[in-house]
Amino acid sequence: MNLRRTALALAFTAALASAPASLSAQNHDPEVVKEDVNTWADAMGASFAPGKWEGTTTIIEDGVAKPDETSTDCVKPGSLNPMFAELRSAFSMVVDNTDCTTKSGGAGSMALVLDCRRSDGGHMRFASQGTHTPTSVDWSIDITSDGPGAFGTSRMQLRARKLSDQC
Numbered sequence: 001m002n003l004r005r006t007a008l009a010l011a012f013t014a015a016l017a018s019a020p021a022s023l024s025a026q027n028h029d030p031e032v033v034k035e036d037v038n039t040w041a042d043a044m045g046a047s048f049a050p051g052k053w054e055g056t057t058t059i060i061e062d063g064v065a066k067p068d069e070t071s072t073d074c075v076k077p078g079s080l081n082p083m084f085a086e087l088r089s090a091f092s093m094v095v096d097n098t099d100c101t102t103k104s105g106g107a108g109s110m111a112l113v114l115d116c117r118r119s120d121g122g123h124m125r126f127a128s129q130g131t132h133t134p135t136s137v138d139w140s141i142d143i144t145s146d147g148p149g150a151f152g153t154s155r156m157q158l159r160a161r162k163l164s165d166q167c
Contacts (some may be wrong), residue, residue, distance in 0.1 A: 029100045033114070036104035037091045040112040040128065041084040047132035047139075048075045048112060048160070052167050055137070062152040074167030094124070105129075110139055122147030135162040161166030 056070040091114065094100065098116040105111030110130035117123050123146050130139030135161040142154045 030095050030100070032099050033095050033102045034092055036112060037095070037114065038088055039104060039107055040109070041088050043110055044086045044087075044128075044139075045080045045106075045107050046108070047137050048080060049134050049162065049163045050075050050077050051124075052163045053160050054163055057157055058155075058157040060155040062154075067080040072163065076167065090125075098124075118147065120148050122149060126137075130158075136160065 041086075052072060052074055054070065054072045056068050058068050059066045094114075094116055098118045100114060100116040102115070103111075103113040110128055110132065112126070112128045114126040116125075119145075121146075125142075125144045127142045128139070130137065132138070137158065139155045139158045142153070143155075145151050
């Protein structure tokens with residue numbers, strides 16, 4: 001369950017670059033878009049309670065599945081903050097340099113759709129959804145892009161379970 005590697009890959013993808021019914025109305029104002037991203041990042045960080053976690057990550061890029069990766073991580077109080085701060089920064093940079101809209105599930109939700117268009121016609125769509133309990137997380141992300149410099153499509157699925165309160 002290499003959360004840091006997954007988050008950094010997402011941040012890099014975002015820097016280069018189907019919503020659930022429960023999502024709010026689409027937001028277009030850049031400050032509201034950033035607020036939606038921050039609310040989502042807060043929910044993501046809160047979904048992993050401190051303790052020892054095991055997770056399996058599945059990644060599919062342009063229709064090609066990579067081998068599943070299963071690992072364990074120790075989540076300490078606040079240990080995920082730097083990772084989600086990097087995501088906030090990457091998405092903030094994307095919002096500052098493109099025309100983005102969001103649909104957000106609101107506080108506590110793992111649901112976020114970030115849809116961005118560049119002036120050169122390029123397009124990137126990031127869609128996150130998932131569920132969590134104090135002892136499990138089921139999270140998926142779909143990223144698509146097209147236009148100049150497009151990287152295609154990518155899907156990441158993380159299924160994690162808390163093994164213990166102690167690392």
